[in-house]
Amino acid sequence: MQKSKKVVILGHFGVGKTSLIRRFVTDQFSDKYKVTIGVHITKKVVTLPTDDTISLILWDLEGTDALEEIRDAYLLGTHGIVFVFDVSRPSTFQHLNSDLKIVAKKVPERPLLVVGNKKDLVPEEELTQLLENHQISYNYLTSAKTGDTVEDVFMELATLLNSDA
Amino acid sequence: METKLDEKDKLELLKDILFPDDREAVQDISKRIQLLEHLVNDQKLLAAKVDPLVDDKLNTFTKNIPNTLGPTITATLKKEIKNHKDDVVDALYPVLGKMVKKYVAQEIKILSDKIDNQLGFIKRFKRKMRSWFGGPTEEQLLMRELASATIEQVLLIERDTGILKASYSVTNTIDEEMISGMLTAIKGFVEDAFHQKNQKLEQIQYELYNIHLQSFVTHYVAVVISGNYHLKSKNKLQDIIFNFYYNFMALNLDLVFKSKDPEKAGKEVRTIEKELLEKELAASFGNAKI
Ligand SMILES: Nc1nc2c(ncn2[C@@H]2O[C@H](COP(=O)(O)OP(=O)(O)O)[C@@H](O)[C@H]2O)c(=O)[nH]1
Ligand SMILES: [Mg+2]
Numbered sequence: 457m458q459k460s461k462k463v464v465i466l467g468h469f470g471v472g473k474t475s476l477i478r479r480f481v482t483d484q485f486s487d488k489y490k491v492t493i494g495v496h497i498t499k500k501v502v503t504l505p506t507d508d509t510i511s512l513i514l515w516d517l518e519g520t521d522a523l524e525e526i527r528d529a530y531l532l533g534t535h536g537i538v539f540v541f542d543v544s545r546p547s548t549f550q551h552l553n554s555d556l557k558i559v560a561k562k563v564p565e566r567p568l569l570v571v572g573n574k575k576d577l578v579p580e581e582e583l584t585q586l587l588e589n590h591q592i593s594y595n596y597l598t599s600a601k602t603g604d605t606v607e608d609v610f611m612e613l614a615t616l617l618n619s620d621a
Numbered sequence: 622m623e624t625k626l627d628e629k630d631k632l633e634l635l636k637d638i639l640f641p642d643d644r645e646a647v648q649d650i651s652k653r654i655q656l657l658e659h660l661v662n663d664q665k666l667l668a669a670k671v672d673p674l675v676d677d678k679l680n681t682f683t684k685n686i687p688n689t690l691g692p693t694i695t696a697t698l699k700k701e702i703k704n705h706k707d708d709v710v711d712a713l714y715p716v717l718g719k720m721v722k723k724y725v726a727q728e729i730k731i732l733s734d735k736i737d738n739q740l741g742f743i744k745r746f747k748r749k750m751r752s753w754f755g756g757p758t759e760e761q762l763l764m765r766e767l768a769s770a771t772i773e774q775v776l777l778i779e780r781d782t783g784i785l786k787a788s789y790s791v792t793n794t795i796d797e798e799m800i801s802g803m804l805t806a807i808k809g810f811v812e813d814a815f816h817q818k819n820q821k822l823e824q825i826q827y828e829l830y831n832i833h834l835q836s837f838v839t840h841y842v843a844v845v846i847s848g849n850y851h852l853k854s855k856n857k858l859q860d861i862i863f864n865f866y867y868n869f870m871a872l873n874l875d876l877v878f879k880s881k882d883p884e885k886a887g888k889e890v891r892t893i894e895k896e897l898l899e900k901e902l903a904a905s906f907g908n909a910k911i
Binding site: 460461462493494495497498499511513515527528529530532533534535 | 799
């Protein structure tokens with residue numbers, strides 16, 4: 457039987473969490489069920505290069521500007537995390553390090569990938585300079601709009617989670 | 622002539638009412654504890670304690686088991702139970718749940734019978750009215766009201782992660798893994814929002830369906846029901862769930878233990894376990910009338 461993992465997507469409002477998932481999960485589930493509880497759940501079955509398959513159950517939390525206010529119930533048992541910021545809005549990454557600390561405290565010792573989204577909005581040279589100035593370390597820069605590098609994020613997380621037993 | 626119950630008789634009577642399953646339950650519990658003890662306590666450890674004694678004087682030992690090994694076992698058990706409280710609770714929950722439920726159900730039945738008696742006449746009248754006004758015939762309406770609830774889908778879900786462990790369904794409709802996540806999110810939301818840690822969300826209505834949620838310590842069971850879902854059906858359903866969970870626990874203690882271990886949480890269920898579970902689910906819920 458194939459493995460299933462709970463993945464939570466975190467980050468400030470409007471950074472593109474939902475867009476990233478929509479881009480990655482092509483066979484979108486209808487919005488009909490959209491529950492007004494501040495979380496949207498989708499699933500994607502990923503086939504790894506090793507031919508292993510793994511189900512990612514993606515928890516898209518809404519309105520999580522204040523990380524402290526996330527319901528603990530939503531984070532329980534999380535296997536992996538994607539933390540997204542918006543490269544075109546410094547306010548979403550200014551406090552990245554303290555944000556990540558809060559995340560690590562709430563969900564300790566789980567694979568976490570930091571993703572700067574909306575790279576299509578900032579010229580490349582400017583972007584690296586900007587992030588360097590803010591001393592931001594990230595794993596990937598993506599664009600949910602063009603699809604650039606989106607797949608890579610989830611593939612790496614799936615790989616991490618697969619070896620995570 | 623009038624015979625009066627003395628205090629002791631009353632107590633016995635009360636006990637009978639409260640715990641009709643008393644003896645059976647105690648046997649169940651002790652069987653369960655044996656199983657747990659066997660599992661939690663490394664067998665070798667026990668052997669190390671027992672072997673020297675056995676070599677020495679097997680016969681006296683056997684005769685004196687209650688005195689010699691008894692305290693050790695009791696002490697070990699106490700310790701193990703203390704260290705694995707959740708597991709023990711999980712193992713005992715269905716048994717205790719059944720006992721408590723039975724009592725509560727009796728009380729509620731008396732109450733609802735009373736209400737039914739009073740409401741029956743209004744219902745009959747309403748049916749007549751509706752059929753007068755050109756709706757479905759009285760028989761049709763009656764049939765509809767009597768149409769029993771049907772189990773459409775059963776999901777065994779890990780409580781924290783919302784990961785689906787096994788399922789049974791009559792018709793495969795929406796993605797079960799996603800439903801499991803959704804239900805877990807809704808459940809988390811409600812229980813969190815109302816700070817009802819000890820009061821679990823038990824029922825969700827979704828379009829034409831009722832979803833019954835029965836929480837245990839590490840897992841919960843979600844049953845999707847179509848048709849008329851009333852207290853009577855709920856009672857039957859809970860019995861089925863408790864029975865299933867009871868069997869499931871006996872067969873799959875390691876599944877529960879695994880998910881308590883943070884290192885191994887969410888680890889894939891071995892195929893045989895899942896197959897077994899799904900067989901068990903199908904057997905328990907497949908032909909069940911609720
Ligand atoms: N240009 C651009 N816009 C994006 C990108 N990702 C998301 N957006 C836009 O940003 C807004 C917020 O996106 P959304 O996914 O709802 O953010 P969320 O609050 O994090 O879920 C929407 O208007 C999206 O169309 C991107 O990569 N590039
Ligand atoms: Mg969103």
